[in-house]
Amino acid sequence: MYFPYFIAYMLAGFIISLAVLFWALRHGQFQDQERLRYLPLADRSHPSAIKAGRLNRLEGYLMLGLACAGLMCTAAVLFFTLWRWR
Amino acid sequence: MADHAAHALEPNPTARAFCLTSAFWFAVATTAGLWAAGYLIAPDFMANIAYLQFGRLRPIHVNLVLFGFVTPGLLAAAFYYVPRLTRTELFSQRLGVLTAWLWNLTVTVGIVSLSLGFSQGREYAELVWPVDMLVVLVFALVGVNLIMTVHRRREPVLYVSIWYVFAAVVLTALTYALGNVIWRPDTGALLGIPDAILLWFYGHNIFGLLLTPLSLGVAYYVIPIVTRNPLYSHTLSLLGFWSLLVVYTHIGTHHLLQVPVPTWLKVVAIVDSIAMVIPVMAFLINIWYTARGKLGEIHADIAGKFIFTGTIWYFFVSIQGSVMALPQVQRITHFNNWTVGHAHIGVLGFAGMIALGGMYFILPKLSGKPLYSRFLADLQYWLVLIGITGFLVILTTVGLIQGNAWFNGETVYRVLPEIHLYYVLRLSAGLAILSGAYIGLYNMVRTLFFNPGVQA
Numbered sequence: 001m002y003f004p005y006f007i008a009y010m011l012a013g014f015i016i017s018l019a020v021l022f023w024a025l026r027h028g029q030f031q032d033q034e035r036l037r038y039l040p041l042a043d044r045s046h047p048s049a050i051k052a053g054r055l056n057r058l059e060g061y062l063m064l065g066l067a068c069a070g071l072m073c074t075a076a077v078l079f080f081t082l083w084r085w086r
Numbered sequence: 087m088a089d090h091a092a093h094a095l096e097p098n099p100t101a102r103a104f105c106l107t108s109a110f111w112f113a114v115a116t117t118a119g120l121w122a123a124g125y126l127i128a129p130d131f132m133a134n135i136a137y138l139q140f141g142r143l144r145p146i147h148v149n150l151v152l153f154g155f156v157t158p159g160l161l162a163a164a165f166y167y168v169p170r171l172t173r174t175e176l177f178s179q180r181l182g183v184l185t186a187w188l189w190n191l192t193v194t195v196g197i198v199s200l201s202l203g204f205s206q207g208r209e210y211a212e213l214v215w216p217v218d219m220l221v222v223l224v225f226a227l228v229g230v231n232l233i234m235t236v237h238r239r240r241e242p243v244l245y246v247s248i249w250y251v252f253a254a255v256v257l258t259a260l261t262y263a264l265g266n267v268i269w270r271p272d273t274g275a276l277l278g279i280p281d282a283i284l285l286w287f288y289g290h291n292i293f294g295l296l297l298t299p300l301s302l303g304v305a306y307y308v309i310p311i312v313t314r315n316p317l318y319s320h321t322l323s324l325l326g327f328w329s330l331l332v333v334y335t336h337i338g339t340h341h342l343l344q345v346p347v348p349t350w351l352k353v354v355a356i357v358d359s360i361a362m363v364i365p366v367m368a369f370l371i372n373i374w375y376t377a378r379g380k381l382g383e384i385h386a387d388i389a390g391k392f393i394f395t396g397t398i399w400y401f402f403v404s405i406q407g408s409v410m411a412l413p414q415v416q417r418i419t420h421f422n423n424w425t426v427g428h429a430h431i432g433v434l435g436f437a438g439m440i441a442l443g444g445m446y447f448i449l450p451k452l453s454g455k456p457l458y459s460r461f462l463a464d465l466q467y468w469l470v471l472i473g474i475t476g477f478l479v480i481l482t483t484v485g486l487i488q489g490n491a492w493f494n495g496e497t498v499y500r501v502l503p504e505i506h507l508y509y510v511l512r513l514s515a516g517l518a519i520l521s522g523a524y525i526g527l528y529n530m531v532r533t534l535f536f537n538p539g540v541q542a
Contacts, residue, residue: 009264009287013257013335020252021328024244030324032243037316039245043170046311046451053386060381066475067398074402077482078409 096166096451100182100231102534104162105445105452107190109530111154112438116520118147118197123516126509137201145205145212146197151433152210152292153221154193158186159441160300161228164251166448167307168232171248172239177231185227192220206266206274208281210289215271218262225259246323250303253331258296261288283347286338294334297437301400302326302369304444305393309373312390312447313383318375326368333361340411344420359411366404373397388463392443395471399435402478403428418493423505424485427478434519435474442470442526449533458532462525469522476515484508 024030124131125140132138169176176182196217199205205212213221232251236244265288267274267281275281310317317323339347339355377384377394384390406428409415419425446463450456457463484505491501 009261009284010335012260012264013331016256016260017328017331027242029243030321033320033324036243036245036320037310037318039171039241040167040247040307040310041314041316043311046447053382056385057382059385059391063385063395063398064381067401070402070475070478073479073482074405077486078415080486 096448096454098166098169098176098448098452099179100176100186101162101165101448102452103183103186104158104165104189105449105530106534107186107193108155108159108162108441108445109527111150111158111193113520113523113527115147115150115155116516116523118143118150120513120516120520122147123509123513127506127513136203142201142203142205146200148210149196149200149213150193151438152297153189153196156297156433156437156441157300158189159445160297160304160437163304163307163441163444163448164232164247164300166451167304168235168248168251171241171245171307172236173241174235174238177234177238181227181231185224185231188220188227189224192217192224195220208275208285210292211266211274211285213266215266215268215274218266218268218274222259222263222268225255225262229255229259245306246317246320246327247303247307249324249327250299250306253327254296254299254303257335258292261291261295264288265292279345279347282342282345283339283351286341287335288338289341290338291335293432293437294337297433298334299327299330301396301437301440304440304447305369305373305397308389308393308443308447309376309384312387312393313377313380315376315378315380318372318378322368322372326365326372329361329368330365333358333365337362337411340416343411343413343416356411356413360408362404362408366400370397370401388457388460388467389443389447391467392439392446395467396436396439396443399431399439399474403432403436407432418489419485420489422485422488422492423481423508424489427481427485430477430481431474434470435478439470439474442466445530449530453534453537455533455537458529458537462529466522466526466529469518469525473515473517473519473522476518477512480508480511480515484512 121132121138122140122143125143129140136142165176165182196213199214199217200212204214206214229252232255236248236252265284267276267284270276276284306317306323337355337358339351340359343352343356373394374397384394410419410425410428446457487505487508488501491504492498
């Protein structure tokens with residue numbers, strides 16, 4: 001008999017989530033969303049944004065290239081998995 | 087450069103203790119991982135030392151990475167940003183430091199017990215009952231400290247990072263207690279298929295409902311600061327949060343598609359695995375739009391660099407995860423090294439990178455001085471990145487070789503010689519990560535304790 005355990009697990013998560021959602025609704029947690037976008041920026045202890053050097057920009061493009069290459073590899077693997085081994 | 091700029095001193099011994107905990111166990115965890123990788127090349131390696139056998143080292147490595155390195159690293163950042171986002175002090179620094187000590191005691195007892203052969207024999211849930219109770223206790227203590235901090239907040243509305251931290255801590259305490267069957271101390275398990283179902287609810291959620299929300303919380307806090315851009319959309323971030331809660335909790339059974347579990351449960355797991363695209367893309371669109379046009383600035387800041395790279399890995403691991411849940415794909419990718427590669431890019435590439443970024447973000451504030459060495463931090467970044475990219479390529483290739491061979495009826499022992507070379511390559515990629523871990527430990531200790539930089 002396995003149902004009680006994972007039903008209990010799912011129910012516990014569901015009930016806690018629902019309770020928190022109702023609390024959030026009652027306490028205005030979904031209001032003032034525009035102001036919240038700026039909340040982390042109130043942290044003045046961080047040095048002002050760092051001006052990117054040429055090397056940093058190159059590094060960024062290199063990372064972008066790596067990410068695209070990775071994406072293509074993933075797509076190729078999936079294509080072969082779904083097509084080659086039909 | 088950021089590291090030469092002034093940093094206001096933030097006396098936060100809790101965050102400091104969790105930073106050191108994470109950096110230390112990262113080095114130990116990768117050492118255990120490298121050791122275990124040695125057995126895959128030479129199975130007789132250290133054959134006569136029982137407490138260092140592969141069967142014991144592997145769970146030691148996994149538990150150390152999970153509870154020793156990544157979680158404390160992410161919690162260190164949380165202990166820093168929760169008080170700031172709520173405009174109050176941490177409820178109790180004394181309780182926080184006590185929790186960090188207890189955390190280290192728990193991890194130590196855990197690895198010693200595993201090396202002595204005390205194990206529940208369930209993947210990701212190997213720790214025995216007394217250690218389980220300690221894990222639940224430390225999560226409860228973290229929860230109390232953070233909940234009380236938020237209770238005393240002066241900022242009425244909670245930023246999305248705080249939602250994520252609470253989801254992680256509260257749901258993990260629950261997940262851990264249930265998944266480890268703590269009401270049965272003698273075995274820590276049910277019997278047969280019911281145990282498998284419960285275990286994989288736990289096995290997937292201990293990553294998805296602990297590391298994922300903690301990591302997203304750090305990214306949502308740091309990326310706007312590093313780029314000096316407001317978050318693209320706080321509403322979208324909350325949509326992502328609630329959809330993650332709805333979707334992620336049910337997908338564990340996609341580990342059991344080849345097992346006689348109820349079909350409806352498999353369907354729920356597969357559908358929700360695909361639906362994970364919603365919270366994942368809600369997060370990524372939000373963060374990437376926040377960082378739009380600031381790629382250079384992100385790479386000029388060591389914390390931003392680590393965290394942004396972590397988000398790219400999150401994209402890969404999530405796309406992989408969704409499609410791996412499809413039976414058509416899984417018949418090739420399951421039960422082989424593909425899954426090992428997937429786990430590594432998830433835990434180290436995504437959550438580990440973000441944990442390191444979070445720590446590099448707060449370290450200068452905790453010491454009141456610039457980072458000891460930006461060069462060493464950059465070196466660690468590239469070593470970890472090269473290592474984890476190597477893992478992805480190597481383990482994916484091996485996985486496809488194994489999956490293809492077994493799918494075509496080839497026997498295991500005939501495949502093993504074919505993949506031996508890849509295990510050697512894997513070890514070399516692991517060496518890069520190991521070096522990065524020790525360099526990071528040195529850099530972090532020097533930043534906090536022996537830092538010649540000028541105090542702000």
